[in-house]
Amino acid sequence: MAFLVRLALLGGRSSLGRPLGIVLGVALGMALFLLMLGAVIALDSRDDRTAWLNATTESSAIPADRAAPRGAILAARDETSAAGEVIARLIVAAPAETALPIPGIPSAPPAGSYYASPALQALVARLPPDRLGNRFGSFAGTIGDAALSSPDTLVAIVGAAPDAVRALPGAVYLTSFAASPTDLGAAYQIVILIGAIGLFFPVGLLIMIVTKLGAVSRIERFATLRLIGASPRQIAFVVALESFLTATVGAALGVVLAAVLRPLAAIIPLNGGSFFPQDLAVPASWSLLAVGAMVVAATLASAIGIRRAGISPLGATRAIRERTPRPWRILPLLVGAGLIGYTAMNAGDIDGTVMTFGIVGGFAIVAAGIVVIGPWLTYQLSGLVSRRAGSAAALIAGSRIRMTPVATFRSVSGLVIAVFMVTVFATAAGGVMQSLRVDGVDGTLPADALLADLPAGADADAVIAATLAVPGVNAVIVGRAVDPIATEVHPGSVAWAAEDFPALGFAAVPDAPFATFDRTSYLASQQEGRLEVVAVRGAAVGVAGAIVVRTDGTAEAIDRARTAIEVGAGPAAAPITRVEAVQLGIQRILHELAVVAYLGAFVSIAIAGCSLAIATAAAVIDRRRVLGLLRLMGMPASQLHRMVGFEAAVPLVGVLGLSVAAGYLVADVIVENLAGGIDVGWPEPMYFVALALGLILALGAVAATVGTIRRNTAVSATRFE
Amino acid sequence: MTAVLEARGLKKSFGRNEALRGIDVSIRRGEIVAIMGPSGSGKSTLLHCLAGVTVPDAGIVRFNGTAISTLDETARGRLRLGDFGFVFQFGQLLPELTAIDNVAVPLLLAGERRAAASARAAEWLVRLGLDGKAQRRPQELSGGEAQRVAIARALVTKPAVLFADEPTGSLDSLAAEGVMKLMIELVRESGTTVVVVTHDSRTAAYADRDIIVRDGRVSVALGEAA
Numbered sequence: 022m023a024f025l026v027r028l029a030l031l032g033g034r035s036s037l038g039r040p041l042g043i044v045l046g047v048a049l050g051m052a053l054f055l056l057m058l059g060a061v062i063a064l065d066s067r068d069d070r071t072a073w074l075n076a077t078t079e080s081s082a083i084p085a086d087r088a089a090p091r092g093a094i095l096a097a098r099d100e101t102s103a104a105g106e107v108i109a110r111l112i113v114a115a116p117a118e119t120a121l122p123i124p125g126i127p128s129a130p131p132a133g134s135y136y137a138s139p140a141l142q143a144l145v146a147r148l149p150p151d152r153l154g155n156r157f158g159s160f161a162g163t164i165g166d167a168a169l170s171s172p173d174t175l176v177a178i179v180g181a182a183p184d185a186v187r188a189l190p191g192a193v194y195l196t197s198f199a200a201s202p203t204d205l206g207a208a209y210q211i212v213i214l215i216g217a218i219g220l221f222f223p224v225g226l227l228i229m230i231v232t233k234l235g236a237v238s239r240i241e242r243f244a245t246l247r248l249i250g251a252s253p254r255q256i257a258f259v260v261a262l263e264s265f266l267t268a269t270v271g272a273a274l275g276v277v278l279a280a281v282l283r284p285l286a287a288i289i290p291l292n293g294g295s296f297f298p299q300d301l302a303v304p305a306s307w308s309l310l311a312v313g314a315m316v317v318a319a320t321l322a323s324a325i326g327i328r329r330a331g332i333s334p335l336g337a338t339r340a341i342r343e344r345t346p347r348p349w350r351i352l353p354l355l356v357g358a359g360l361i362g363y364t365a366m367n368a369g370d371i372d373g374t375v376m377t378f379g380i381v382g383g384f385a386i387v388a389a390g391i392v393v394i395g396p397w398l399t400y401q402l403s404g405l406v407s408r409r410a411g412s413a414a415a416l417i418a419g420s421r422i423r424m425t426p427v428a429t430f431r432s433v434s435g436l437v438i439a440v441f442m443v444t445v446f447a448t449a450a451g452g453v454m455q456s457l458r459v460d461g462v463d464g465t466l467p468a469d470a471l472l473a474d475l476p477a478g479a480d481a482d483a484v485i486a487a488t489l490a491v492p493g494v495n496a497v498i499v500g501r502a503v504d505p506i507a508t509e510v511h512p513g514s515v516a517w518a519a520e521d522f523p524a525l526g527f528a529a530v531p532d533a534p535f536a537t538f539d540r541t542s543y544l545a546s547q548q549e550g551r552l553e554v555v556a557v558r559g560a561a562v563g564v565a566g567a568i569v570v571r572t573d574g575t576a577e578a579i580d581r582a583r584t585a586i587e588v589g590a591g592p593a594a595a596p597i598t599r600v601e602a603v604q605l606g607i608q609r610i611l612h613e614l615a616v617v618a619y620l621g622a623f624v625s626i627a628i629a630g631c632s633l634a635i636a637t638a639a640a641v642i643d644r645r646r647v648l649g650l651l652r653l654m655g656m657p658a659s660q661l662h663r664m665v666g667f668e669a670a671v672p673l674v675g676v677l678g679l680s681v682a683a684g685y686l687v688a689d690v691i692v693e694n695l696a697g698g699i700d701v702g703w704p705e706p707m708y709f710v711a712l713a714l715g716l717i718l719a720l721g722a723v724a725a726t727v728g729t730i731r732r733n734t735a736v737s738a739t740r741f742e
Numbered sequence: 743m744t745a746v747l748e749a750r751g752l753k754k755s756f757g758r759n760e761a762l763r764g765i766d767v768s769i770r771r772g773e774i775v776a777i778m779g780p781s782g783s784g785k786s787t788l789l790h791c792l793a794g795v796t797v798p799d800a801g802i803v804r805f806n807g808t809a810i811s812t813l814d815e816t817a818r819g820r821l822r823l824g825d826f827g828f829v830f831q832f833g834q835l836l837p838e839l840t841a842i843d844n845v846a847v848p849l850l851l852a853g854e855r856r857a858a859a860s861a862r863a864a865e866w867l868v869r870l871g872l873d874g875k876a877q878r879r880p881q882e883l884s885g886g887e888a889q890r891v892a893i894a895r896a897l898v899t900k901p902a903v904l905f906a907d908e909p910t911g912s913l914d915s916l917a918a919e920g921v922m923k924l925m926i927e928l929v930r931e932s933g934t935t936v937v938v939v940t941h942d943s944r945t946a947a948y949a950d951r952d953i954i955v956r957d958g959r960v961s962v963a964l965g966e967a968a
Contacts (some may be wrong), residue, residue: 407843410856411850411855411856412850413847413850413851416839416843416846416847416850416856417836417838417839417847420836420838420839420840420843421838423838424837424838647834647836647837650828650830650834651836651847652819653795653822653828654822654823654828654847654848654851655819655820655821655822655823655824655826655848655851656819656823656851657816657819657851660851
């Protein structure tokens with residue numbers, strides 16, 4: 022056996038290139054897998070680290086209107102914004118005798134001072150005080166990384182007087198900061214896990230194709246071994262051994278590569294922020310397990326690859342006639358689409374876990390369905406091409422694909438799946454973002470405006486005067502508190518003067534002197550449906566209860582107006598723009614998933630491009646005699662290149678079309694049914710860049726084989742007899 | 743009769759191995775010439791030089807008076823497509839194409855439209871007794887049938903010269919005789935010149951003249967003078 026191994030592996034032009042290809046493919050795949058696994062683990066640990074911010078909503082928290090337990094910290098949690106960024110804020114009043122530590126800081130901040138995360142403090146330092154800093158008071162120190170989810174986290178712990186905190190909505194006494202994590206990362210984890218598992222597919226494919234190329238280029242060597250008595254199993258063993266050794270080296274290299282790439286990967290924002298590099302580290306036992314799995318997968322892939330090459334003692338590869346793909350292959354795609362459609366259409370009636378299973382499961386089945394239907398579609402397309410072919414190149418390419426639709430599709434399948442994933446996320450993200458029309462939508466808060474409450478006890482006139490004095494503020498419209506019993510409107514409603522309705526964003530003016538409307542709809546992103554304005558009897562109107570501040574629309578004016586309101590009326594005023602009200606939902610998640618999909622697609626496209634190039638080269642070498650004969654018959658080299666181009670383009674173009682269409686439809690169904698009647702439009706420009714990049718890479722990979730085609734089909738290089 | 747193919751002082755080496763050591767050959771229009779000789783004598787190399795497949799190290803090959811050995815590969819490719827036809831021992835058909843498409847390929851390469859190319863290919867298949875086999879792929883044909891498809895493909899462009907290298911080498915004697923008879927009948931009918939390399943004296947018997955090559959030189963020219 023040792024002799025067989027030596028004879029099979031040593032020498033030959035490809036003796037270095039082949040193992041190098043496997044080592045690089047496995048190293049890249051392993052590094053990416055470990056980074057993705059690291060991200061899955063990190064999302065959990067991030068959620069755990071910031072759980073303390075949820076302490077105010079835990080059942081252990083005691084409402085502020087009850088008696089204060091000894092040593093308890095009075096706290097309220099809210100959010101504010103500056104420069105388009107959302108800042109989490111915990112406002113605390115700690116008694117002097119408290120022994121309760123607040124995570125990330127040495128001691129509770131005294132009233133009028135604050136602790137900030139490093140990213141927030143950098144933002145405070147960057148912006149003028151009247152845009153942000155004045156909202157918090159004096160800087161007491163930074164919050165430690167152990168209490169932050171990400172280096173980008175914007176968190177402030179602000180000290181305030183007990184009465185001021187008690188007046189805030191949701192104020193509670195805390196005796197502990199232990200809390201359950203939000204678990205916002207679950208959706209990301211599922212998608213990343215699918216991606217990480219999916220990564221094995223193109224890497225395994227690459228190894229199989231590299232092995233096939235190795236087998237094709239060593240056909241005579243293997244044939245000699247078969248002739249002297251080696252069995253197909255022994256040949257497979259020799260090749261598997263080669264893969265085992267190279268994959269082990271590659272996997273070990275991948276572990277090192279993952280460590281080197283960790284700081285770079287940590288920059289990618291997920292679930293609202295980038296990572297601390299150490300968050301992405303994978304425990305050694307998990308790494309070992311992954312290395313073992315990758316080596317086994319690579320060894321099996323190459324053993325299967327060589328068995329498929331069918332080495333006979335006479336040297337010719339077995340002409341394997343594939344089974345004709347049948348129409349049943351469309352079924353998985355339909356099942357997946359049906360599952361997504363059913364889940365999305367019944368989103369209101371089914372529970373969250375079932376819905377997640379339906380959407381994610383359906384998504385995975387559609388992705389698998391594309392792989393299953395690919396060969397059938399390739400077969401149908403090749404039939405069309407060969408029937409309609411007007412040139413020898415198209416005829417030969419079409420006919421060849423028709424004989425080997427599975428193998429042909431396999432070489433582009435990685436690319437096809439990558440494009441499907443990117444299309445889903447990019448289209449969904451693009452659609453939701455386009456739906457966020459914040460200007461010129463009748464009955465909603467104008468894009469340049471802030472809506473703020475004026476809590477009881479606030480000096481409304483002073484707040485209005487201070488806000489009007491802010492550069493860029495054009496008008497302050499005052500809403501009045503109303504008596505809900507006398508006016509028969511919802512408690513807490515605010516009445517607005519009829520003449521102010523155009524400035525509030527309404528096309529029509531109500532008949533009554535005062536009218537009120539639903540606050541949630543006023544801040545919502547929906548474009549459809551008019552807002553129901555409820556008339557209020559003027560006699561019941563009282564003091565100022567809320568204001569709408571119209572600005573020149575610049576971020577500076579909005580930030581300064583917000584600071585003026587918060588300083589004058591306190592954080593309870595909670596000023597908000599409509600963009601802020603809607604952007605915290607599905608749009609951010611989809612956008613971030615699209616970023617992950619772009620990165621995944623780039624890697625998959627790169628690996629798939631390599632696979633395509635190698636598969637093309639292997640197909641050329643495999644047929645060098647026949648292609649050489651075509652050259653001998655007078656076929657110009659350009660026609661031969663066109664033929665090889667056709668062989669890659671037919672499955673690429675056809676099945677990519679399916680990927681794009683399926684991705685678009687899946688995104689449409691999900692977004693329309695889960696995000697409230699939004700139609701998806703054009704994806705964002707980055708999508709087209711990714712798509713173009715994929716195609717250029719694929720065509721470039723095919724073009725890179727021109728040299729191989731020329732060398733292997735040169736008339737002088739072919740032996741005719 | 744004028745020489746359609748003429749070689750003077752042909753020399754060709756592969757490394758240290760001198761395959762041709764100064765060969766002079768002249769072949770007339772419509773003539774059927776058999777090149778014979780032992781293995782390694784240089785007969786296939788001679789055929790390749792005459793067909794413009796291989797460029798000789800020294801000497802000249804003329805086709806209808808034009809020196810083809812000095813043309814570039816593109817020009818020689820055009821010449822092979824338009825004026826020459828080729829038949830080899832085995833494995834020359836494209837396995838993915840049907841018989842009719844295999845025959846149509848040279849016509850498509852020459853720029854003919856698909857429908858016209860298929861019609862002409864079908865005619866040639868009928869002439870070679872392959873009616874009913876047009877939609878079969880090479881692996882679905884017998885050895886003799888595959889060779890007849892190859893002959894149809896070689897003759898469909900009406901070449902001036904047909905080069906055949908051991909055309910019956912992979913066939914049993916009965917099939918070999920059938921293929922040779924048919925090929926000779928068709929080339930006689932069209933006046934095509936044939937250069938056939940063979941070990942087999944029964945195949946050579948169809949030739950007007952034999953050229954015996956030994957150690958890279960013409961050892962004997964039987965029939966008319968070379």
